[in-house]
Amino acid sequence: MEENKKSGLKLNGAPWYIALGCILIILASAYLGVLGTDMASVLALCVAIAVIFNEIGERLPIWNSYIGGGLLMVFFGTAVLVQFNLIPEKYVEGINTFISGDTGFLTFFIIFLIAGSILSLERDILLKSFAGYIPAILGGLVCAMLFGVVTGFVFGIRPSDILIKYVLPIMGGGNGAGAVPLSQIYEEVTGDPAANYYAFAIIILTIANIICILAGALLNKLGTVKTEWTGVICTQNSGHIKN
Numbered sequence: 001m002e003e004n005k006k007s008g009l010k011l012n013g014a015p016w017y018i019a020l021g022c023i024l025i026i027l028a029s030a031y032l033g034v035l036g037t038d039m040a041s042v043l044a045l046c047v048a049i050a051v052i053f054n055e056i057g058e059r060l061p062i063w064n065s066y067i068g069g070g071l072l073m074v075f076f077g078t079a080v081l082v083q084f085n086l087i088p089e090k091y092v093e094g095i096n097t098f099i100s101g102d103t104g105f106l107t108f109f110i111i112f113l114i115a116g117s118i119l120s121l122e123r124d125i126l127l128k129s130f131a132g133y134i135p136a137i138l139g140g141l142v143c144a145m146l147f148g149v150v151t152g153f154v155f156g157i158r159p160s161d162i163l164i165k166y167v168l169p170i171m172g173g174g175n176g177a178g179a180v181p182l183s184q185i186y187e188e189v190t191g192d193p194a195a196n197y198y199a200f201a202i203i204i205l206t207i208a209n210i211i212c213i214l215a216g217a218l219l220n221k222l223g224t225v226k227t228e229w230t231g232v233i234c235t236q237n238s239g240h241i242k243n
Helices: 002-007 016-032 039-059 069-083 089-100 105-119 123-155 159-171 175-190 194-225
Strands: none
Touching: 016 039, 039 069, 039 089, 089 105, 123 159, 159 175, 159 194, 175 194
16 A cells, blocks of 8 residues: 555556656547557557546446446447547547458457466466366356247247347357457358448447446345355454355
């Protein structure tokens, strides 16, 4: 605590005044139209916007505990800026091209994220995780498909549409690892433009993500209140935690 007080407020690891100065320069350049639309410029603009909304989301009461914190605030905040045309159009197009275009940045990022996560784990922990998680993941996927089909019957949606347009995007791992490659596969198989599938899948995926985040926050709160329901037993005398 003393070290944090001495170091002062930091934004993404940098002193707040340096970070804020850089953010203001980038945003001013964008709104004056002098910022470029190359990869480096677009990435700088993305970081500037993300840092602001991330700080707001992490510090806003209730939001930071139940609605997703900084990550979801970045998501919603940027969407609001785009919706009300608060980001110049050429930079919106530049961001879309950078993230989803031919640059392949999203694929590159996902590969490094997954590879880095796996390589950072110890071998024994990794093997135990695979042994425990693979059956759970497969079981969860099967249950999601079954519940999806049953719900589809209630609302009059065909099982094939439920599985392809609802279950697969949600269970596919998000936007970059789910909706985008699925839309490309859909185009290759059906001949229908990938944009048609993606436009619907991203809506379903976004709604599902919000529900999952809210449910996860509520379950986490429930687990802190009812620790006996989590499988973790805390012994008051010794202070040890047993599974």
